[in-house]
Amino acid sequence: MKAGTNMKMAGKTVYVFVLLTITKVMRLSGNSRVSVTVGDSSVLTCPLKGNITMLTWTTSPKAGGSCSLVYRADKNMTNRTNCCDNINLIFRPRLAPALEIRQVGIAQEGYYSCEMVSTEGNFPTTYHLTVLAPPRPSLYCDEQGSPVCKAAAGKPPAQLSWVPESSSTAEEKGHDNGTVTVLSRFTASNTSVTNVTTCMMSHPAGNWSESIACYPLEGDSFIRYVYAIPCVLLIIILLGVIHYFKLCSDRPCHKTKPPEIAPAHSQQDDTMEVEPYTTYVQKENVIYNSVSDLTVGQNLPQDLCTET
CATH class of the missing domain: 2.60.40.10 (Immunoglobulins)
Structure with a gap:
């Protein structure tokens, strides 16, 4: 019983595998490959046979969900489902209807299928759009x-x-x-x-x-060193100057001013300071001498002259 169940499961697996393989081969055999550079526009056409009754475009990009555009000739109306704004149907006189993709992005790479229903039958077409990104x-x-x-x-x-x-x-x-x-x-x-x-x-x-x-370092090292030595010396000098100014900012680097010495007190200044007093004493002595002379000359009593 168990062996029979395993055989049935194996048979179903083989059947599904064969069906998927046939579907894949049929899908690839009917594909038209189209390449477009990022940022450019691409126009995919459907075959024009007879009078259009209905036109359906279905996209299956590698990134994001699918999109569908359905055009009905009897109502002259297009229905959009989950489509980007840069994807539109275009109808041109005496030319096949087409799907225009403006400014194609990398995410829009994938399969684009068209099915036209006309008075002469159904006509499907599939494109494999490859988006190129220039390096x-x-x-x-x-x-x-x-x-x-x-x-x-x-x-x-x-x-x-x-x-x-x-x-x-x-x-x-x-x-x-x-x-x-x-x-x-x-x-x-x-x-x-x-x-x-x-x-x-x-x-x-x-x-x-x-x-x-290009010049490898091993074969031209001497020239590199010759150019490098002045640069190294310049850097050392700059570092020395920076270090010097840093020391100056930490302590005063200017010459210390000598201590201020009080101005010498000359003898002439002392004489000028004493001179007013000496003059006063001399005037007093002159007055005193004059009075004494007058008293002696007039034979006046000393006491009287003093009161005077």
């Missing part, structure tokens, strides 16, 4: 003087090569939006090659090439 190329010399080529954020990853040939291998780093950055460091296959190297980038969105001359 940002750059070429520079690293710290060791080796050329480095970089193609940033490309979709699909860019292919890098060197002239002359290099034995290095490219490193890839994926990003969340589906882009890939590729980096290649030049490694010379022999020591007799010139210092000028060329990096060439190949990508579906466009090719690019650029040359650069």
Whole structure:
């Protein structure tokens, strides 16, 4: 009983696998591949056969939900379901109806299916839209003087090569939006090659090439040191000046002024200070002598003269 159940389950599994495989093959066989660069517009057309009764577009992008646009000729009206504003139906005289996608983004890559119902029958068409992101190329010399080529954020990853040939291998780093950055460091296959190297980038969105001359540190160290010595000396001098001014800010660096000495007290000043008193004494003596002379000359009593 158990063996029979296992056989039934195995048979169902094989049946589902075969059905999915057939569906996948049929879907891929009817796809038309279209490539568009990020930021450009893309126009996908449906076959025009007979008079249109109804037109349906269904999108299945890799990121986000599906979108559908249904046009009914009898009402001349289009219904939109979960579609971005940059997706619209366009009808042009004597041309097939089309789906226009303006300023395509990376997230809009995926499958776009059209089904036209006309007076002559149903006509389905499926497109596989591939969105290309051109990488940002750059070429520079690293710290060791080796050329480095970089193609940033490309979709699909860019292919890098060197002239002359290099034995290095490219490193890839994926990003969340589906882009890939590729980096290649030049490694010379022999020591007799010139210092000028060329990096060439190949990508579906466009090719690019650029040359650069790098000088490894080992082969040109003397010149580097010659240029480095003045720089080191200049830095040392600047540090010394900064240190000197820092010391000056912590303590006074100017010459100490000599202590102020009181001005010398000259003898002339003493004479000038005493001179008024001496003059006064001399005047008193003159008056006294005059009175004494007068008293003696007139033979007056001393007491009388004193009272006078």
